[in-house]
Amino acid sequence: MTQTQERTRASGAPNPPALGPLELARWAWRQLTSMRTALLLLFLLALASVPGSIIPQRQVNPVVVADFIRANPELSKWYDRFGLFDVFSTPWFAAIYLLLLVSLLGCILPRAAQHWQVMRARPPAAPRHLNRMPGHRSWTTDASPAEALAAAKEQLMARRYRVVVDQPTDESAGGSASGSSGGASVAAERGYLREIGNLLFHVAIVVVLVGVAIGSLFGFRGTALVVVGNGFANTITQYDGYQSGALFTDKQLPPFALTVKKFMVKFETQGEARGSAREFGATLDVTAEPGAPVREYDLRVNHPLQVDGAEVHLIGHGYAPRFTVRDGNGEVAFSGPVPFLPQDAMFSSTGVVKVPDARPKQLGFQGFFLPTAIIDQRRGPTSAFPDAVRPAVFLTGYQGDLGLDNGAPQSVYRLDQTRLTQFRASDGQPWRLQLTPGQSARLPDGAGSITFDGYTRWVNLQISRNPGAPIALVGAVCALGGLLLSLVVRRRRIWVRVTEADGRTVVAIAGLDKSDPALAPRVVGQAERSAREAGAERDATTRTGETDLTAEIDRITADLPGSAATVGEEHL
């Protein structure tokens, strides 16, 4: 392929003749499928992945991206223009791997056809001059030529070579006096699996990509925050975040339901890793479909639930303080747990309580839940440990219109303060409140009261289905198998020629290792000769491929008639 390329370039150099569209296409195809292009595309792929690891990615962590955009609005505009927040789904990234894929197929398919031919063809006949091959031995024996030939054939077949015997034709029989040609010969070849492994590896890479594509077209993934004691039914409305492939419709969601019965967490209490989670898990009641029997499942990290073709993972947890709010009329306007979101490793959590049923005015609260509350001199109230050792809430309150009635969607973790007024203490400062479990407080202006009843925990579940994953896994395993074959198997050719001279049988054996292009026989160049003179004595044993071949030839030789006495002595 490279040769044709050079020719095209050479002939086109002085006065390029107008290329027809067909020639142009062929030229472009040859360029694309050359190894040089594939290498450049590989480097481009590596290079293009780098910004994806340094610049925050929406796909990985949308919250960090939002923070980054707030902090660097100007830079972010440019980043967004080049899709640098979504590197792995940008057209330019896709262009690189699709070109690589085409280049790979354009290289692999012709090679597969070629190898098919090679496998059906017989091993090439012995070359005229065996003594020009890298590994070579020759000796004489009393055994008859037919016996020597049969022994060689048997030995090579025992070593799983594919063997062909060539009888001398009249033309070559009379030939050379040196004994380098003429006579019957055995041609043998082994290691066809090497190229098969190589092809398998590349095809398997394509299979992996197909698996990835199927997963993103037919899969879905969503997250749901479920307070302990509550249930989750697998419908789209129950998800907090949800994304699905272009060919997946919401109706295909498997109709399972689950209830989070219990949640347990243990934290490290000592040492530098103090506060790290050591163990957490939830006990679920799972119903695979409406009417099906309930089964209990112990959901932990590394121990996902498989149900009805979907997987449920436990990906996070947090606290939901429980409140009871009475309005100005003395009625209970709200009662229950409210999930607060953890902000740091010690689970200092923030959240809001919305009380739309409060009369005469709606009420809203905003503040912190601290599982182990301490007052830090510099940062104010904060949590010192992630477990609920000394829980407390710190709140401020609002009254007015929560803005829930105009139909616009609103985050449950944020108050829309446009039509709310903050409660003020008598000194005019914003009204603040600190409660421990069981404590209540009256709101200013007779607006009602709030009670901190205690806390419940919540779990964050990820529900997903990826039908492409098994395909990608099979592809990956095949790729590994192919890779091992292509690196371990050695492709070798061995020839044995038997001639007669002075009434004795002359046996010559030679071989060629085709595994590594660097091992191909070649004229020793000026550079290498000088290098050797320069003191870098080329130790034969460091040419490992050649040594292996020589060793193999020696082993075969040792099993052939008449060789025992002369191995290694009678080199031509």
Place this chain on the structure above:
Amino acid sequence: MSTMLASLSDNFVHAATVVVALGMLAHAGEWAFTRERRSAARSAARLASTTRQTSDAATASAAAGGSAAADSAGVAVLTPTAEVAGGEGAGERGESDRSDRAAMFGRIGVALTLLATVLLGAGVVTRGIAADRVPWSNLYEFAITGSFMVSVAYLVTLRRLRLDFLGLPITGFLLVILGIATTVLYTPVSGLIPALQSYWLVIHVSAAVIATSVFTLGAIASLLQILKAREERRLIATGASPAGSYLARLPSAEAIDRIAYRLNAFAFPVWTFALIAGAIWAAAAWGRYWGWDPKETWMFITWVCYAAYLHARSTAGWRSKVSGIALVAYGALLFNLVGVNFFISGLHSYA
């Protein structure tokens, strides 16, 4: 019990660091004696060349050197490639004395490396027992287990690949890594976060440690290959005789390239396996097998770069660049190990 074992582990690691340092000194001594001998040989050759054509002298002295090597049989055991250009007649006894001494220092270096490996292995094992889990869940443990694997890989392939010329750079490398590990990276024994509590920790990380160790040997070989190839080109360009430097003692650039290839070609499938095992684990722990987490991204970049290395090696016109590509790939691997842990936060940020 476990705190006693933990401090025992620390002591083993410290002892190993000291022994590696001694091993490096021994290899430095080996090199120094070879160099002395070589400068003596060079002056002898210069004397000879006053009466003869230079090229004749070079050939003759090479032959003489060869026979000198055969005489001092001890040399052949550990430094078979050491004998290149010997002196001519004059001072032959002194030279064989020195080369004996060089070989002895080489043997001491290897013996000390072996001792350091045993100590390090004891440190790794006691650490694992103290923590009651596999000892590679943070960067300190990865560093000591990785150093142990590097030295094991070196000692195992020492004879087979004739890696004795790597003695000095390997011991130097181990000393640097162990020094950093015991001072900067040191972390007391502690438990595991839930995401790490899986048998995949054993499978995925051990494959990554093995691949990283062998890639390390490959990268050192590739670096030496680049230096040696440059030296060879310089010698050809200037027509100078080989200087008595460390480089002159190395096998030819071509032979080093072959060694680097064998190491990298061994490590690449192991790395591929680590990548696949990591993806399977990620599917169980995080609910997706691939999510472009920074660690995953850099593992992918490293994989692509080593794939490029293997391809470049069988592409005409690229063979002279392969060592450079191998170093770029190793750079990506190192960045993944160190840079991603310290500068970028992601799901792997627990090390």
